[in-house]
Amino acid sequence: MKIVFPVLSLEMGGGARFIYHLANALFDKGHDVEVVMPEKGLQVWPLRTKLRRVKELTPASIPSADFILPNFYLTVKPAWESRKGRVVRLSLGYEPLWVPESQIAKQTYLIGAPIMSISQWHRHLLLQETGLQSTVISGGVDTSTFRPYPKLSAQTGRKNIFYIMRDPTSGYTWKGGSEFLQAVTHLREKINFELTVSIPESAQFASPVPCRIKTSTTDQELAQLYAEADLFVYTSYFEAFGLPPLEAMACGTAVVTTDCGGNRDYVSNGENCLLVPPSDIDQLSSAIYHLLTQDTERHRLASSGHHFAQAWTWRRTADQVETFLLSLK
Incomplete structure (x- = not known):
């Protein structure tokens, strides 16, 4: 599958790390994965996938794909209006809880796209706030990197x-x-x-x-x-x-x-x-x-x-995403 992640940046923070780990894990499974990011967006985390730099995130800058997975609320509109592939809303947190534009953020959940949430609590929150069901995919950990070292x-x-x-x-x-x-x-x-x-x-x-x-x-x-x-x-x-x-x-x-x-x-x-x-x-x-x-x-x-x-791998997360996306075809 061709899978596109439109992002604003890959700076510090759990959301960016979730995306880069998931994108890399889907790439490792053999999918054609591309991250699209504005020129001014900072990249801290390393990607094995394609990275497309664009002047700004617009419908025209989104490449064609089987699936487009916008995550932060500001990435949803250009993905949806691009009509370049099936949009699946990857929610890494319910933004109306903390962003100033709470109503605008909420509307990005109501466009009719399938939603992926990242925990049962998150799924219940989205259901409570929007009335919409979502499918849970779990976070993971790279146990080859995150492993014991001697204690100070x-x-x-x-x-x-x-x-x-x-x-x-x-x-x-x-x-x-x-x-x-x-x-x-x-x-x-x-x-x-x-x-x-x-x-x-x-x-x-x-x-x-x-x-x-x-x-x-x-x-x-x-x-x-x-x-x-x-x-x-x-x-x-x-x-x-x-x-x-x-x-x-x-x-x-x-x-x-x-x-x-x-x-x-x-x-x-x-x-x-x-x-x-x-x-x-x-x-x-x-x-x-x-x-x-x-x-x-x-x-x-x-x-x-x-x-x-040890069981909570990013390969497991990628398997969950892959299964869900295939069910939408």
């Missing part, structure tokens, strides 16, 4: 927490960064630990506790940060899927995560992670403290999570 604490003697800080000024107001900082500030009075923070947007960041600030521009760099840590913490209020906790599990690192919706497809409290309510600083602090001080429990959750993550 084996050298330092101090447990290491890893956190990905998204910049609220860039629109990431639902990621729970302030709650995380409050939690680790409280914990600093009880226990000695090291903190590593990755800032994908390279934004200015002032930590209330000493920390090592890193930027990760490749999956390899990100995987090493996950794997070197003893604990990965995730604090989103809501996510359509949420790749980071699954990636941390694949790296053999224990996870504390909020119950943010989409991750319910792969998290199990007390089995492969500790799950806490969003915005609950007390429970978040308690969970982090528990795993920093209980080595046996932390190792058990890390081992269970690593084992669990």
Whole structure:
């Protein structure tokens, strides 16, 4: 099949990483895959597929294909009006929850195109907000890259927490960064630990506790940060899927995560992670403290999570997409 992904950019962030992993996995299965992106769009993630640079994303710039998979709401109109192939809406998150043009974003779901969602929670949300059914495809993890590495604490003697800080000024107001900082500030009075923070947007960041600030521009760099840590913490209020906790599990690192919706497809409290309510600083602090001080429990959750993550491959995701698209022919 010829499959086209119209995108605005492939910058930092889970949505861009989802697209590039999925596009590459479909290419590896033998499909003719092409990503179409404006000249000004930044590309961080490597593609094995064709990449077509266009002046801007318009109906005329979309190539003919069996299927066109727009994802972000601004890519839907040019794909739909191009009439160059069957449009299937790939929803990586319900945009009206956070974009200013909420009604315009909602209308992109009501055009009559089949919809792919990325978790059961996401599917229910789309049904609730639009009245439309969608087909779930799951996120994945590249276990050849996201794998265990030696822990930094084996050298330092101090447990290491890893956190990905998204910049609220860039629109990431639902990621729970302030709650995380409050939690680790409280914990600093009880226990000695090291903190590593990755800032994908390279934004200015002032930590209330000493920390090592890193930027990760490749999956390899990100995987090493996950794997070197003893604990990965995730604090989103809501996510359509949420790749980071699954990636941390694949790296053999224990996870504390909020119950943010989409991750319910792969998290199990007390089995492969500790799950806490969003915005609950007390429970978040308690969970982090528990795993920093209980080595046996932390190792058990890390081992269970690593084992669990092995089945969640991008090949599996590509298989799900392929099956759905073939059912539409």
